[in-house]
Amino acid sequence: MSDFGKLWAEISPIGRAGSGGYLRFALTEPELTLRDWFRGQAAQRDMTVTDDGNGNLFAWRGEPWAPGTVLTGSHFDSVPHGGGYDGPLGIVSAFLAVDRIPADRNVGIAAFVEEEGARFGVPCLGSRLLTGVMDPSRAAALTDRDGISFAEALGAEPTGADARVGRLAAVVELHIEQGVALSEPVGVASAIWPHGRWRMDFAGVGDHAGTTRMTDRHDPMLTFAHTVLAANEEARLSGAHATVGRVQVEPNATNAIPSLVRGWLDARAADTGTLGRVVDAVVKSATERAGRDGTTLSVTPESVTAEVAFDTALAARLSALLDDAPILPTGAGHDAGVLSAHVPTAMLFVRNPTGVSHSPAEHASDADCEAGVEALARVLEDLT
């Protein structure tokens, strides 16, 4: 078995559900188990472990935050029933890459908290806090579906920005590719599409499904349904991506017209102008329909991230180093995207043959993962 296969097998069972996908939500038991595993791996390598008071965990070869350190790593948390590679691949690969470079290099490995936003609603929460993009008191008050706040889950108020981020020479995150754009084992990221999440509350009048005349209804499910189709159409017309993957209904009873349907719009596009036009068009179409349905719509942006262009010179350097590895953009958000505003940042992608992601079917071959480890080792050695 390869080095990768052996280390990967240690964490594969943690948080795996009957679906084959993972339930590794930030600061819940499976993710806490993975953090313990992280500390154990660091100890085996005589790496110092620190946390930043925001829920992000670091293992350091050399002094923590030593000037010129290159930071790598990723996140442990998953979407509900997501794949096992999305996040953990970057952490497992980081430990294996550190084993392959000279012992005198300053390298840090990060396990960022709440990258998916699956528990507290804001993706890249840990890196946003670390870089000061997110206000700690706002983060503290975010709640999960059971009403538990981020501060409660963390056991303390998050401490927010840490200026020592500025001492890093570079950040390099390795991640499984999440589409089918990469046909070689390893690629280099050029940019992350601007993207965001908008909560849409469609409010109507709850009533009896059997007795209320069709003409007397104010049924928000109709406005919601129209909006789902409108989002799909607008995204297709603009070459953007739009998805409604999460819904809450009140009272959610078969024989009751809903009083409220809440849907979340996830939208992404190659540039900020296109993204704004797509979201505006969806909201306009939804609002017009609400007028006809006798319902109301309120839209709340929960997180909106501008386009990230990774450091062009750094990407070119890594591509050249990795035998002209392809350079490609992605529609997925990453902690590296948040850090790129503060530190020269790059990403390495490992091939995903089917492109399936955020699903139990997500997969990368052991050979490609091993190639990813080797590429990351070459990059860390080159940059330190």
Place this chain on the structure above:
Amino acid sequence: MSDFGKLWAEISPIGRAGSGGYLRFALTEPELTLRDWFRGQAAQRDMTVTDDGNGNLFAWRGEPWAPGTVLTGSHFDSVPHGGGYDGPLGIVSAFLAVDRIPADRNVGIAAFVEEEGARFGVPCLGSRLLTGVMDPSRAAALTDRDGISFAEALGAEPTGADARVGRLAAVVELHIEQGVALSEPVGVASAIWPHGRWRMDFAGVGDHAGTTRMTDRHDPMLTFAHTVLAANEEARLSGAHATVGRVQVEPNATNAIPSLVRGWLDARAADTGTLGRVVDAVVKSATERAGRDGTTLSVTPESVTAEVAFDTALAARLSALLDDAPILPTGAGHDAGVLSAHVPTAMLFVRNPTGVSHSPAEHASDADCEAGVEALARVLEDLT
């Protein structure tokens, strides 16, 4: 305060949620509290309490199941955040009506279990079991959203049909009206529209919302949304009612294309032919759309109830007795509808000024409820 107002105040707080609506699901704590209250009311009137082994509770003036007994009553359970009148009004009115008729009359008061189907998915479960319409082993295996079976909740396997139903002289259920069709305090039911619930499972391929190209998607949320709008359109064209009020999504994450969207279609029409045509048209439209979306659809009828025409002579007799009370049909299902296939059955409706039902805003005035009690007393005295 009226007799009605006093007795009503005893149960008003039980199971009331912050919404002002009620969470009185069958065999859960608030409904069990209401059953205790029922036993207490029976004891105060020297009425014998029996249960039928199916979860239905009865209070008897005279011998239980004495030939010629007239059965009244209704149900305690609610839809999620439903109104307080839907069901309990018929039970409270029954006790007050019994107080107003001679003590030698044989009357039974029923509290039927799981009328709404809000916990185990099959409405009128108690009356279906009692009359043998529902197989007890199938009912035993029905589960709620937490996986608890009906048999577990009941504490035993349900016993099924009881032939003593045939000894009843008549069944009269009093219920709040659930539309705006009744403009006088009390009316008499003519018929219940045929109606049913169809579970629609839309299956697709779960994937990443950010990275999956629009053309590569198999997004079941689109097929679901199309079907919601198609159901509304078909119902309007046919003068029927169709509603999608309950949805489940897997994995229900903002940044994941769903792998499964499950929606329930509630459909009702004035006649069985129309109902069948509406449901067929919805399924045809949904299936066509699934073909275009690359998704699949499976439809499971969870309960389908044929038209109920209440005993015409009995309805006419009650209308005449109640000063020519209006006779009107309803789109809502009731235990009385199930019993009407076995016993001469009638329903009394109490006016609902706004017509709102299955919502915290459901309301009837104390004066109209008092008129309902008086009408029920006259009917019980006349029929016994």
